[in-house]
Amino acid sequence: MLSEKEKPTCPFCDGKNVELYSSFGTAQLVRQYYCQNCKTVFESIRWSGTADASPEKTQGIQTVGVVGSGTIGSGIAQTFLQSGLSVTLYDIEDETLERNSRNIITNIEKMKVKGKITPEQAESANRNLKVSTKLTDLSGLDLIIEAVPEIKSLKIELFKKLDAVSDPETILATNTSSFSVTEFAANLNHPQRMIGIHFFNPAPLMPLIEIVKSQLTDQTTIDRTRDLFLLIKKRPVICKDTPGFIVNRIARSFYNESLRIVDEGLVTHEKVDRIMKKAGGFKMGPFELQDLIGIDINYNTTQSLFDNFQNESRFKPHYLQKEMILANRLGRKTGKGFYKYE
DSSP, X not given: OOOTTTSOOOTTTOOSOEEEEXXXXXXXXXXXXXXXXXXXXXXXXXXOOOOOOOTTTTTSOOEEEEEOOSHHHHHHHHHHHTTTOEEEEEOSOHHHHHHHHHHHHHHHHHHHHTTSSOHHHHHHHHHHEEEESOGGGGXXXXXXXEXXXXXXXXXXXXXXXHHHHSOTTSEEEEOOSSSOHHHHHTTSSSGGGEEEEEOOSSTTTOOEEEXXXXXXXXXXXXXXXXXXXXHTTOEEEEEESOTTTTHHHHHHHHHHHHHHHHXXXXXXXXXXXXXXXXXXXXXXXXXXXXXXXXXXXXXXXXXXHHHHTTTOGGGOOOHHHHHHHHTTOOBGGGTBSSSBOO
16 A cells, blocks of 8 residues: 555546556556546536536626537537526638528527427527628637637647637637647747647536646636536536546547457447447447547547557557548548448
8 A cells, every 4th residue: 555655646637546456458457546536527527517517707708609519629618508607609601500590599499399498598598699701700708718629730720829819818719639839839939828628529418527637727717617617507527648648648548349249259349339328328329429529420430549549559549430430430520430310
């Protein structure tokens, strides 16, 4: 038994209260120290949340900009809208922006019909949604989150532009699942306001939020961000700026081992999903999740971790995913992945 002085810090979030836990890696049992905060990440999926932050703690975060109106961007926008905040949704094409903003309103209406939100909340959400194809319309907002494709150069250039049009007090956030938040911050005139806010799909329903502190993020930015999500009944988990953060780093074994099992002919992907849901308690199996996320996005995240961990074999992308990408079988968004969709 190690003394408190001998215990290492948590590799995910620098936490001090660590214990030795076991988890399965690629064909081996991995034992390592990490903290209770990170151990309970997946339990957050079933967490209902309690609002233990006050509006005063968030230092006036009432207006949010979301850059990118795709699946995750629209979900992020909806999350804030149904919590009573004002949202400006940005995209480069009017047609795309109109279609996706219309989907947000439809989703909010469905939640009202199901009793998930009140008619007053739905009306407020409709009123508080603004759309724009001009980045200058994001000036003066309290928080701006990017949800553009996972291309590093694209994100770096975007943040340079956002740095120029936004106020110095505006929090700039990336929804990246694998890139370095510190690298993005280093390109800003005010790097202390840069932070990672990683949502999970579908954003309005998943309570877990990874808040990623870069080497340059100041404590005020961390506190304001954390308290905002507590206020809107999400479960924020603070983690350090390591490749894949917490969830995507753990999830590589979930996906990669499933792909290997199916590729070896031991079982079908349908059976893997069924077992993981019935025996493991997961809401979705690994192949259903890949189809939902996008097989190309999942593959790129794995490739990013593989590169950043100096080609560690446990993070190596599986060729089956690459073949699916070449065949344009990307999941729900193309109508066919591991499953077919109407």
